[in-house]
Amino acid sequence: MKNTGYTMDMKNTNTINSEETICDIQKEPDIQTIQKKQKYLKLFFSTLQLSACTFGGGFVIIPLLRRKFVEELHWIDEQEMMDLTAIAQSSPGAIAVNASIVVGYHVAGIPGAMITVLGTILPPLVIISAISFFYREFRDNVIVNMAMTGMLAGVAAVICDVVITMGKEIFRRKRILPLLVMSASFAAVRFFHMNIILVILICAATGAADTLYHNKNRLKRKGGF
Numbered sequence: 243m244k245n246t247g248y249t250m251d252m253k254n255t256n257t258i259n260s261e262e263t264i265c266d267i268q269k270e271p272d273i274q275t276i277q278k279k280q281k282y283l284k285l286f287f288s289t290l291q292l293s294a295c296t297f298g299g300g301f302v303i304i305p306l307l308r309r310k311f312v313e314e315l316h317w318i319d320e321q322e323m324m325d326l327t328a329i330a331q332s333s334p335g336a337i338a339v340n341a342s343i344v345v346g347y348h349v350a351g352i353p354g355a356m357i358t359v360l361g362t363i364l365p366p367l368v369i370i371s372a373i374s375f376f377y378r379e380f381r382d383n384v385i386v387n388m389a390m391t392g393m394l395a396g397v398a399a400v401i402c403d404v405v406i407t408m409g410k411e412i413f414r415r416k417r418i419l420p421l422l423v424m425s426a427s428f429a430a431v432r433f434f435h436m437n438i439i440l441v442i443l444i445c446a447a448t449g450a451a452d453t454l455y456h457n458k459n460r461l462k463r464k465g466g467f
Contacts, residue, residue: 281350282357284315289342289361294369296338297393303338303362304330305404307345317349324411332442338362423448 292306304327311318318326326348330340339362346358373380380386412420423445430436 278350282353285346285350285354286357286361288315289346289358290364293338293342293362294365297397301337301404302397302400303341305400305407307341308404308407311345311349318345320411322348324408327408332446419448419452 288310292303292310296303296306308323312320312323326344327341329344330337333340339359342358342362343355346354346356348354350357409424412424427441427445430441431438
C-alpha cells in the first residue's frame with residue numbers, strides 16, 4: 243500500500259512538472275510575440291513622426307533616420323546606414339519611401355518594410371490632401387510664403403549635416419578610391435551636368451570591382467598563395 247501511495251505521488255509530481263513545462267513553452271512564444279509587436283509599433287510611430295516632421299524633400303529624412311535608428315535605438319550601425327542610404331538613393335522612386343523600406347526590412351523583414359512604408363506615406367497623404375482643399379489660400383498667404391522661405395534655409399542646413407556626417411566616414415577609411423569617386427561624382431554632376439543615373443551606375447560598378455578585388459586578395463592571403 244505504501245508503494246502504491248508513493249507511486250501515486252510520483253505520478254502527480256510528474257503531471258504537475260509536465261503542466262509547468264507546457265505552460266513555460268506556451269509563455270515563451272507569447273513573450274516573443276509581444277516583443278515583435280512592440281518593435282513593429284516602435285517602427286511605425288518612429289517613421290510616422292519622422293515623416294510628419296520632414297519638410298523640404300526626401301534627403302532631409304536621412305539624418306533623421308540616422309539619428310533615430312543609429313544613435314537612439316542602436317538598431318543599425320553607421321556603416322549599414324550608409325549602405326542603406328546608397329541603396330535608397332540609387333533606387334527609383336521617392337528617397338524618403340525607399341529609405342524607409344530598406345531600414346524597415348533591415349530591422350524587421352518584410353513586415354517591417356510594410357509598416358515603415360505606411361508610417362512614411364500617411365503624414366504627407368493627410369497633409370497634402372488637406373492643403374489641396376485650401377490651395378489658393380495657401381498660395382497667396384504671405385505668412386505661409388515667408389515660413390516656406392525659412393524652411394528652405396533649415397533644409398539646406400540639414401542636408402549639409404548629412405553630407406558632412408557621411409563624408410567623415412569616407413575620410414576615416416583613408417582610402418584613395420572612395421575619395422576619388424566622391425570628388426569625381428560631385429564634379430560630374432555639378433560642373434558637367436551628367437545624368438545622375440549614369441553617375442550612380444558608374445559608381446556602383448567601381449565599388450563592385452573594388453570589392454571583388456579586395457575579396458580576392460583576402461582569399462589569397464588566407465590560402466597562403
